[in-house]
Amino acid sequence: MRLDVVTIFPEYLEPLNVSLVGKARARGQLDVRVHDLRAWTHDKHHTVDDTPYGGGPGMVMKPEPWGEALDEIVASGGPEAQPPVLVVPTPSGRPFTQELAVELSLAPWLVFTPARYEGIDRRVIEDYGDRFDVREVSIGDYVLAGGEAPVLVMVEAIARLLPGVLGNAESHRDDSFAPGVMADLLEGPVYTKPPEWRGHEIPEVLVSGHHGRIARWRRDQALARTAANRPDLIERADPEAWDKHDRAA
Numbered sequence: 001m002r003l004d005v006v007t008i009f010p011e012y013l014e015p016l017n018v019s020l021v022g023k024a025r026a027r028g029q030l031d032v033r034v035h036d037l038r039a040w041t042h043d044k045h046h047t048v049d050d051t052p053y054g055g056g057p058g059m060v061m062k063p064e065p066w067g068e069a070l071d072e073i074v075a076s077g078g079p080e081a082q083p084p085v086l087v088v089p090t091p092s093g094r095p096f097t098q099e100l101a102v103e104l105s106l107a108p109w110l111v112f113t114p115a116r117y118e119g120i121d122r123r124v125i126e127d128y129g130d131r132f133d134v135r136e137v138s139i140g141d142y143v144l145a146g147g148e149a150p151v152l153v154m155v156e157a158i159a160r161l162l163p164g165v166l167g168n169a170e171s172h173r174d175d176s177f178a179p180g181v182m183a184d185l186l187e188g189p190v191y192t193k194p195p196e197w198r199g200h201e202i203p204e205v206l207v208s209g210h211h212g213r214i215a216r217w218r219r220d221q222a223l224a225r226t227a228a229n230r231p232d233l234i235e236r237a238d239p240e241a242w243d244k245h246d247r248a249a
């Protein structure tokens with residue numbers, strides 16, 4: 001998969017060199033290219049922003065550098081001769097969910113446009129939206145100073161879904177929000193050795209060797225945690241599907 005990121009703070013994307021994403025890059029599973037938007041400015045001060053039409057506080061990112069940057073990146077040609085999906089981080093976008101991460105992980109080429117100030121002149125999104133698949137995406141109901149942290153969040157969620165990136169391909173199967181019958185449940189608690197720590201013992205069922213009972217216990221724990229932390233998820237869940245899942249376990 002190829003990922004391009006256009007930003008005025010390329011150094012903010014340094015974490016893409018470490019851990020899971022860094023290793024995926026080193027193995028050639030991810031081709032990450034970070035670009036400085038100011039390279040596509042033509043004035044002495046490398047200006048990327050201007051005052052908003054209609055007045056109001058803050059500055060707006062100018063369309064010209066974004067247009068030139070994106071045109072050049074798109075023209076460089078991506079993998080599988082496919083156009084990129086343009087991912088525009090914005091608090092007014094569609095929520096970034098595990099479902100969307102899965103969908104984006106299937107695209108061979110993603111271009112991210114993290115903004116600063118009050119965001120990017122709307123005409124950039126309109127212009128690319130006419131020709132490309134453009135996704136305006138929010139990572140949560142709060143406002144950050146820029147889109148770089150949202151890009152780090154999205155890239156990590158997407159990268160760990162790519163074949164061969166996680167050591168154990170099964171590891172994300174039981175995650176909270178993993179697609180499938182348990183999609184509306186958070187993952188329950190997890191334990192490792194030793195069996196007793198500071199007087200706290202692991203739940204006995206986990207060493208029973210009884211797979212059916214363990215699966216049932218995990219489901220009950222997931223349900224309790226979801227009810228406590230995310231009651232909104234319980235409301236849209238399908239308990240009959242869980243029962244079928246339990247019987248098959």
Ligand code: SAM
Nearest residue numbers: 089090091115119138139143144145146147150
């Ligand atoms: N005035 C904008 C609004 O209220 O929607 C907020 C602009 S914010 C200060 C600057 C940039 O940070 C945004 O254009 C976006 O790239 C990024 N950003 C901030 N919060 C975000 C969020 N929750 N999800 C995705 N991107 C976000």
